[in-house]
Amino acid sequence: xxxxxxxxxxxxxxxxxxxxxxxxxxxxxxxxxxxxxxxxxxxxxxxxxxxxxxxxxxxxxxxxxxxxxxxxxxxxxxxxxxxxxxxxxxxxxxxxxxxxxxxxxxxxxxxxxxxxxxxxxxxxxxxxxxxxxxxxxxxxxxxxxxxxxxxxxxxxxxxxxxxxxxxxxxxxxxxxxxxxxxxxxxxxxxxxxxxxxxxxxxxxx
Numbered sequence: 001x002x003x004x005x006x007x008x009x010x011x012x013x014x015x016x017x018x019x020x021x022x023x024x025x026x027x028x029x030x031x032x033x034x035x036x037x038x039x040x041x042x043x044x045x046x047x048x049x050x051x052x053x054x055x056x057x058x059x060x061x062x063x064x065x066x067x068x069x070x071x072x073x074x075x076x077x078x079x080x081x082x083x084x085x086x087x088x089x090x091x092x093x094x095x096x097x098x099x100x101x102x103x104x105x106x107x108x109x110x111x112x113x114x115x116x117x118x119x120x121x122x123x124x125x126x127x128x129x130x131x132x133x134x135x136x137x138x139x140x141x142x143x144x145x146x147x148x149x150x151x152x153x154x155x156x157x158x159x160x161x162x163x164x165x166x167x168x169x170x171x172x173x174x175x176x177x178x179x180x181x182x183x184x185x186x187x188x189x190x191x192x193x194x195x196x197x198x199x200x201x202x203x204x205x
Contacts, residue, residue, distance in 0.1 A: 015033045015037040016037060017201065018088060018089070020202065022092070026081070032074070032077075035075065036074050039067075039070045039073070039074040040071075043066065043067045052193075055186070056182075056186050057133045057185045058134075060186065060189040061127070062130075063193065064127050064193065064196070065127060065130065068089065068090075068128045069128075071086060090127045092202070094122055094127075097122040097188055100188050100191055100192075101118045101188060102119075104118070109145055109170060110172065110173075110176070110177060112147075113142060113145045114184055116142055116145060117178065117181040121133075121136060121181070133182070134178075134182050138174075140181075141181065144169040144172065146169045147168055147169070147170055
């Protein structure tokens with residue numbers, strides 16, 4: 001009797017770390033997926049014993065990169081598959097990060113600048129690379145931010161008299177914005193990292 005299937009995907013090749021919607025394209029690599037799944041289980045055991053207290057973005061990125069490296073080792077005989085799985089995970093982790101960032105507030109102006117900084121940073125982030133996140137976030141910090149003009153609208157004619165123009169660009173303190181973005185990036189990464197440690201890493205959150 002054939003094993004139960006879902007979208008032609010044998011349950012024998014289920015691999016929790018890979019988003020379910022991506023598994024179909026990897027179904028032919030049953031043995032490799034078993035090795036990847038075991039690698040993920042081993043990573044979970046090692047990471048669950050590590051504290052999140054005082055863990056900044058650099059530490060969290062390193063822990064995720066360890067998973068990526070171990071997946072590469074698990075697929076050592078199939079480098080193309082390893083790179084495909086790493087790319088799938090990177091794309092989906094980026095999507096999740098950007099979704100979290102999109103929920104950050106747009107006001108006041110400094111918070112909008114932090115949001116834009118993190119959007120730029122996570123859009124380019126490769127979870128397989130060893131980077132200096134503070135440096136990369138600094139590069140992603142804008143010199144000017146386009147104000148939404150919402151605050152000026154609330155002030156009515158008085159706000160207009162002060163020269164408040166909807167959609168005008170304003171210069172921001174890049175160093176202060178970068179420092180705030182580094183702190184906020186840790187919160188984003190913690191949410192992503194905790195989901196990777198959960199029984200359902202790609203479920204709704």
